[in-house]
Amino acid sequence: xxxxxxxxxxxxxxxxxxxxxxxxxxxxxxxxxxxxxxxxxxxxxxxxxxxxxxxxxxxxxxxxxxxxxxxxxxxxxxxxxxxxxxxxxxxxxxxxxxxxxxxxxxxxxxxxxxxxxxxxxxxxxxxxxxxxxxxxxxxxxxxxxxxxxxxxxxxxxxxxxxxxxxxxxxxxxxxxxxxxxxxxxxxxxxxxxxxxxxxxxxxxxxxx
Amino acid sequence: xxxxxxxxxxxxxxxxxxxxxxxxxxxxxxxxxxxxxxxxxxxxxxxxxxxxxxxxxxxxxxxxxxxxxxxxxxxxxxxxxxxxxxxxxxxxxxxxxxxxxxxxxxxxxxxxxxxxxxxxxxxxxxxxxxxxxxxxxxxxxxxxxxxxxxxxxxxxxxxxxxxxxxxxxxxxxxxxxxxxxxxxxxxxxxxxxxxxxxxxxxxxxxxxxxxxxxxxxxxxxxxxxxxxxxxxxxxxxxxxxxxxxxxxxxxxxxxxxxxxxxxxxxxxxxxxxxxxxxxxxxxxx
Numbered sequence: 467x468x469x470x471x472x473x474x475x476x477x478x479x480x481x482x483x484x485x486x487x488x489x490x491x492x493x494x495x496x497x498x499x500x501x502x503x504x505x506x507x508x509x510x511x512x513x514x515x516x517x518x519x520x521x522x523x524x525x526x527x528x529x530x531x532x533x534x535x536x537x538x539x540x541x542x543x544x545x546x547x548x549x550x551x552x553x554x555x556x557x558x559x560x561x562x563x564x565x566x567x568x569x570x571x572x573x574x575x576x577x578x579x580x581x582x583x584x585x586x587x588x589x590x591x592x593x594x595x596x597x598x599x600x601x602x603x604x605x606x607x608x609x610x611x612x613x614x615x616x617x618x619x620x621x622x623x624x625x626x627x628x629x630x631x632x633x634x635x636x637x638x639x640x641x642x643x644x645x646x647x648x649x650x651x652x653x654x655x656x657x658x659x660x661x662x663x664x665x666x667x668x669x670x671x672x673x674x
Numbered sequence: 675x676x677x678x679x680x681x682x683x684x685x686x687x688x689x690x691x692x693x694x695x696x697x698x699x700x701x702x703x704x705x706x707x708x709x710x711x712x713x714x715x716x717x718x719x720x721x722x723x724x725x726x727x728x729x730x731x732x733x734x735x736x737x738x739x740x741x742x743x744x745x746x747x748x749x750x751x752x753x754x755x756x757x758x759x760x761x762x763x764x765x766x767x768x769x770x771x772x773x774x775x776x777x778x779x780x781x782x783x784x785x786x787x788x789x790x791x792x793x794x795x796x797x798x799x800x801x802x803x804x805x806x807x808x809x810x811x812x813x814x815x816x817x818x819x820x821x822x823x824x825x826x827x828x829x830x831x832x833x834x835x836x837x838x839x840x841x842x843x844x845x846x847x848x849x850x851x852x853x854x855x856x857x858x859x860x861x862x863x864x865x866x867x868x869x870x871x872x873x874x875x876x877x878x879x880x881x882x883x884x885x886x887x888x889x890x891x892x893x894x895x896x897x898x899x900x901x902x903x904x905x906x907x908x909x910x911x912x913x914x915x916x917x918x919x920x921x922x923x924x925x926x927x928x929x930x931x932x933x934x935x936x937x938x939x940x941x942x943x944x945x946x947x948x949x950x951x952x953x954x955x956x957x958x959x
Contacts, residue, residue: 638937642929
């Protein structure tokens with residue numbers, strides 16, 4: 467009797483433990499993206515607020531972007547339905563161009579801000595990804611509400627989208643590209659050439 | 675086509691006379707209700723007269739999905755309005771806004787922006803009530819009371835520090851919380867991105883603005899005009915960098931504005947719908 471009671475208790479304890487583990491797992495997974503965003507955010511803010519020159523800031527930000535942002539996934543999303551009709555050569559060229567455009571767009575804005583800080587809020591699921599709320603505080607400007615969408619599909623957490631005041635950057639970009647393609651004869655080639663022109667223009671402006 | 679050109683010329687004519695009426699719809703109330711409704715009427719007339727200016731529905735299912743997502747039936751006409759607005763803006767309001775930023779120091783500009791926001795608070799209040807959100811309505815009411823008194827006529831946003839930060843609302847969003855669909859996207863000349871629902875909401879908001887009912891005398895009409903003009907220039911100045919970046923970064927700025935506007939309006943409407951805070955303030959509990 468004593469043994470069976472002990473066993474029952476043991477089973478009970480094991481079951482409770484198992485239940486506890488299953489229950490706590492989603493909570494732990496929900497915390498992870500927030501920590502990831504907090505860490506990435508504080509690294510970015512430290513660079514933005516530093517006294518480095520724009521070129522040095524760019525050098526420091528690049529490895530962060532390569533490591534913590536899933537640029538390929540964003541690029542595929544932005545090309546939308548045209549990803550499936552693009553040839554392999556076009557896809558490779560597009561990914562290369564997209565990387566450069568994204569890096570230019572982000573690094574151009576680094577010099578604009580000083581004295582930036584942020585707070586991390588709640589995490590909510592978005593499909594298979596997690597969206598982490600953040601508030602960006604800039605001196606002399608109203609606080610900006612943002613959401614960082616983090617995907618763990620590739621194993622490690624990576625940023626796949628940023629939502630600013632309700633507008634998703636990748637969705638806005640996809641509609642920009644889609645509209646440009648459909649107005650330029652419906653070919654992916656037209657988009658690739660436009661991206662190339664954008665990069666060339668950026669380089670000439672930067673070199674002057 | 676000739677009636678359409680005539681309509682556009684009419685719009686160009688009537689709008690260039692009142693050029694200073696650009697700005698984000700939820701913060702700017704500049705001219706009297708008649709002028710606003712009149713311009714809306716012209717826009718609607720133009721719409722009606724431009725049946726040929728709609729985009730045909732594509733046959734391909736993927737293209738059709740894209741067409742539905744953009745929700746821009748009147749794209750050819752909207753693009754004309756967009757180009758017209760951008761050209762006029764480039765030579766008129768944009769240089770004025772740049773000069774304003776150059777000449778007026780930042781603290782003065784932000785005080786004027788605070789005042790514009792406070793004067794707009796009654797519209798936010800009425801719409802919060804309309805949307806059935808007493809807590810939000812209370813916040814707007816308290817903001818107006820605090821800022822008009824302790825904030826010296828709205829110049830200082832004291833309410834923000836007292837725990838009542840600003841929130842947006844307008845009649846387009848109220849209609850959205852009632853379940854009214856947005857209808858097709860519209861780019862209204864000199865007024866910017868909108869939709870059929872938000873355009874109607876704009877007319878309602880103009881009617882809700884107490885400042886538009888000021889009597890003659892006491893300099894109130896002059897104040898209303900000055901307020902409208904300063905608010906227009908101020909809100910355009912706030913967007914100088916954003917619009918410049920957009921022109922640089924976007925391949926099709928028109929489509930980018932459309933996409934961002936539609937997403938932001940939906941997010942704003944959702945945030946109002948999902949605001950289930952208790953009616954009594956936190957300190958009362």
